[in-house]
Amino acid sequence: xxxxxxxxxxxxxxxxxxxxxxxxxxRRTHAVLVAVESYRGSEDSExxxxxxxxxxxxxxxxxxxxxxxxxxxxxxxxxxxxxDLDAAVPGGYRTADRADVRQVFRDELRRIDSxxxxxxxxxxxxxxxxxxxxxxxxxxxDTDLLGLDADNLxxxxxxxxxxxxxxxxxxxxxxACRQALPARTHPQAAAPDELTxxxxxxxxxxxxxxxxxxxxxxxxxxDGGGVxxxxxxxxxxxAEGADGAGPDLDRxxxxxxxxFDRRRSxxxxxxxxxxxxxxxxxxxxxEPPMRPVRAPSAxxxxxxxxxxxxxxxxxxxxxxxxxxxxxxxxxxxxLCGVYASVPPSPLPSAADLVDWALDHPHxxxxxxxxxxxxxxxxxxxxxxxxxxxxxxxxxxxxxxxYGELVGLLEELDAQARGDFAGSARTEILSLxxxxxxxxxxxxxxxxxxxxxxxxxxxxxxxxxxxAFHREPVGNRLRGWSSRCAVRIGLEAALLDRRGxxxxxxxxxxxxxxxxxxxxxxxxxxxxxxxxxxxxxxxARRDAGTESLAKVDTPAxxxxxxxxxxxxxxxxxxxxxxxxxxxxxxxxxxLDFHCWELGAAGPVRRFLGTDFPVVVRCVxxxxxxxxxxxxxxxxxxxxxxxxxxxxxxxMEATRKVYGDLQHQEDIPGVVMTTPKRARQEVFTxxxxxxxxxxxxxxxxxxxxxxxxxxxxxxxxRLTTFPRRLRTxxxxxxxxxxxxxxxxxxxxxxxxxxLPEQLDLSAP
Numbered sequence: 001x002x003x004x005x006x007x008x009x010x011x012x013x014x015x016x017x018x019x020x021x022x023x024x025x026x027r028r029t030h031a032v033l034v035a036v037e038s039y040r041g042s043e044d045s046e047x048x049x050x051x052x053x054x055x056x057x058x059x060x061x062x063x064x065x066x067x068x069x070x071x072x073x074x075x076x077x078x079x080x081x082x083x084d085l086d087a088a089v090p091g092g093y094r095t096a097d098r099a100d101v102r103q104v105f106r107d108e109l110r111r112i113d114s115x116x117x118x119x120x121x122x123x124x125x126x127x128x129x130x131x132x133x134x135x136x137x138x139x140x141x142d143t144d145l146l147g148l149d150a151d152n153l154x155x156x157x158x159x160x161x162x163x164x165x166x167x168x169x170x171x172x173x174x175x176a177c178r179q180a181l182p183a184r185t186h187p188q189a190a191a192p193d194e195l196t197x198x199x200x201x202x203x204x205x206x207x208x209x210x211x212x213x214x215x216x217x218x219x220x221x222x223d224g225g226g227v228x229x230x231x232x233x234x235x236x237x238x239a240e241g242a243d244g245a246g247p248d249l250d251r252x253x254x255x256x257x258x259x260f261d262r263r264r265s266x267x268x269x270x271x272x273x274x275x276x277x278x279x280x281x282x283x284x285x286x287e288p289p290m291r292p293v294r295a296p297s298a299x300x301x302x303x304x305x306x307x308x309x310x311x312x313x314x315x316x317x318x319x320x321x322x323x324x325x326x327x328x329x330x331x332x333x334x335l336c337g338v339y340a341s342v343p344p345s346p347l348p349s350a351a352d353l354v355d356w357a358l359d360h361p362h363x364x365x366x367x368x369x370x371x372x373x374x375x376x377x378x379x380x381x382x383x384x385x386x387x388x389x390x391x392x393x394x395x396x397x398x399x400x401x402y403g404e405l406v407g408l409l410e411e412l413d414a415q416a417r418g419d420f421a422g423s424a425r426t427e428i429l430s431l432x433x434x435x436x437x438x439x440x441x442x443x444x445x446x447x448x449x450x451x452x453x454x455x456x457x458x459x460x461x462x463x464x465x466x467a468f469h470r471e472p473v474g475n476r477l478r479g480w481s482s483r484c485a486v487r488i489g490l491e492a493a494l495l496d497r498r499g500x501x502x503x504x505x506x507x508x509x510x511x512x513x514x515x516x517x518x519x520x521x522x523x524x525x526x527x528x529x530x531x532x533x534x535x536x537x538x539a540r541r542d543a544g545t546e547s548l549a550k551v552d553t554p555a556x557x558x559x560x561x562x563x564x565x566x567x568x569x570x571x572x573x574x575x576x577x578x579x580x581x582x583x584x585x586x587x588x589x590l591d592f593h594c595w596e597l598g599a600a601g602p603v604r605r606f607l608g609t610d611f612p613v614v615v616r617c618v619x620x621x622x623x624x625x626x627x628x629x630x631x632x633x634x635x636x637x638x639x640x641x642x643x644x645x646x647x648x649x650m651e652a653t654r655k656v657y658g659d660l661q662h663q664e665d666i667p668g669v670v671m672t673t674p675k676r677a678r679q680e681v682f683t684x685x686x687x688x689x690x691x692x693x694x695x696x697x698x699x700x701x702x703x704x705x706x707x708x709x710x711x712x713x714x715x716r717l718t719t720f721p722r723r724l725r726t727x728x729x730x731x732x733x734x735x736x737x738x739x740x741x742x743x744x745x746x747x748x749x750x751x752x753l754p755e756q757l758d759l760s761a762p
Contacts, residue, residue: 418750
């Protein structure tokens with residue numbers, strides 16, 4: 001059976017002795033552990049964590065008494081994790097390439113003499129064509145994603161690929177994403193590899209599958225390991241039985257769900273929901289139901305009690321108008337599919353339906369909409385919608401509407417999502433920084449509720465963005481907002497706002513959506529003993545992104561300089577196009593602006609005199625991205641006088657960190673630190689999200705401070721990269737001009753490198 005999105009209802013109550021807590025001889029257990037970290041694509045596809053997770057699973061199994069020779073380990077470790085894996089698996093391991101995976105699962109498992117088989121897989125996963133879940137092999141490349149069909153792996157466990165007798169139980173753990181790829185990269189995911197097309201011949205075997213996330217979602221990494229595996233191992237160790245008894249996996253799973261419930265309650269943007277698939281685990285021949293994951297519940301108050309009663313009354317009225325039982329039955333059928341769970345009773349009452357809805361995010365609005373659909377001309381009262389928002393923390397979208405919006409936002413790349421957030425901030429003047437992760441962005445805007453009879457702020461933001469960005473997603477966003485407005489009875493208000501947005505776009509389009517031209521150059525860290533590097537170049541404009549070069553053979557800085565010179569001559573406009581170098585923190589002081597241009601031309605020029613040149617670095621950023629975005633929002637209204645002057649004597653990371661922690665709202669930093677300590681300062685500034693950093697490459701302390709103050713002046717910060725170009729140009733006619741040595745980190749979190757493949761999570 002193919003995995004369904006979202007959680008499902010609870011397992012039935014366990015008998016006195018569950019099948020997995022009976023005495024068990026762990027010597028008759030086999031395991032296959034697969035950990036994929038290194039792929040044959042670019043460095044962006046690397047994943048640090050699966051090897052340590054597999055080591056943890058190996059350690060737990062051997063502690064139970066599983067002989068090490070019964071554990072097959074297949075891995076493609078990152079180089080820095082290879083020694084740990086060698087030490088943890090003294091018998092050695094094989095690669096996790098397609099050939100070895102097929103060899104183990106198709107051939108070698110046929111010969112095991114075992115009662116219980118454990119399978120663990122950690123690595124990247126994607127949704128391939130047809131929604132199939134593909135667990136990527138190390139063989140995968142950036143433009144050719146090859147993976148194993150996760151559902152077929154489960155199917156294999158009941159075929160002749162396992163011994164006909166024995167192997168009474170199989171436990172499968174998969175810690176990998178199930179996220180859909182962006183539309184432009186989706187065709188690069190090949191149909192996942194099927195291990196077998198044999199029919200299921202063993203219907204008695206018990207299967208218990210634990211998956212890190214629901215369909216369409218990301219499985220998170222944290223502190224060098226998968227969050228799901230970390231939680232699962234904690235629960236397995238807490239449930240260890242006495243005298244060799246196996247763990248009660250039902251109890252383990254309940255503990256995993258409880259921990260994820262707690263994390264979602266503590267963090268509104270934590271959306272990972274693990275899912276369970278079990279077959280014949282309790283002696284029956286069907287898949288047991290799974291417990292729904294409850295939405296984080298707020299403390300009960302008189303206001304919430306009153307709101308719940310209003311929902312029950314509204315539901316009662318809609319049921320009566322829809323002829324009671326018939327309407328309840330029809331609505332329940334629809335809701336079962338939306339909630340991916342079963343109702344509390346075969347013919348639920350109004351109170352049952354309300355409580356069932358409140359167990360699910362966006363459940364109450366979905367319930368009212370589905371019930372109203374059963375009655376021609378029925379309308380939901382304003383008080384009922386208000387009760388929904390109170391009980392579900394501002395949620396007014398139905399589950400399908402929310403899912404569709406998140407899906408549309410996922411089709412936008414990071415730059416376009418930044419534009420969407422910018423449109424919202426322009427439309428809603430009091431709005432502060434917004435997240436750019438699709439689910440978090442949709443949720444943050446949904447909670448901004450207007451006064452009664454006014455268009456929701458979310459729809460206003462969608463209309464503004466769509467007016468300036470019609471294709472390819474803008475028109476579909478408009479279709480989505482139209483359907484929402486019709487449902488809540490505000491279609492006329494939406495059309496009025498749409499007309500205003502179109503007028504604004506036509507009248508001031510150039511001002512509201514300025515042309516943004518930049519060339520982005522990514523330099524990888526040097527390899528070997530020299531300074532040779534791989535590099536990539538993109539041209540980025542409002543109309544889209546074009547890949548100009550991808551050089552996989554390490555080149556010297558001189559060769560890269562010549563390559564960049566040639567590319568800029570055909571893809572950049574002198575004085576206008578911003579040139580951005582993305583580098584590692586240790587390379588921030590490379591003098592890119594001094595690179596020579598026009599070697600074959602009549603005039604000897606330099607990069608920094610012809611173009612605004614800045615450096616960028618995303619190291620240490622993602623852990624505190626919200627600080628980075630908050631400080632960047634200050635750049636729009638700040639001047640050079642708002643930059644924080646870091647005391648030059650502060651050289652240790654800890655001291656710099658302490659000083660900057662007291663400067664929460666600064667847009668940037670001016671640094672006069674000596675060269676020997678600049679790496680310490682770079683690390684602290686990057687970690688704390690400082691987006692603008694100015695320093696003097698040659699001068700230090702007092703001399704640097706004197707020259708920097710003269711150069712910075714009091715102008716608006718947004719114009720500083722272009723102002724810096726003129727300062728560097730002035731140094732061409734005056735070799736003593738200090739502008740020659742001015743360096744600038746200018747790091748806009750909403751203008752990242754173009755996304756290649758969404759493989760940043762497992």
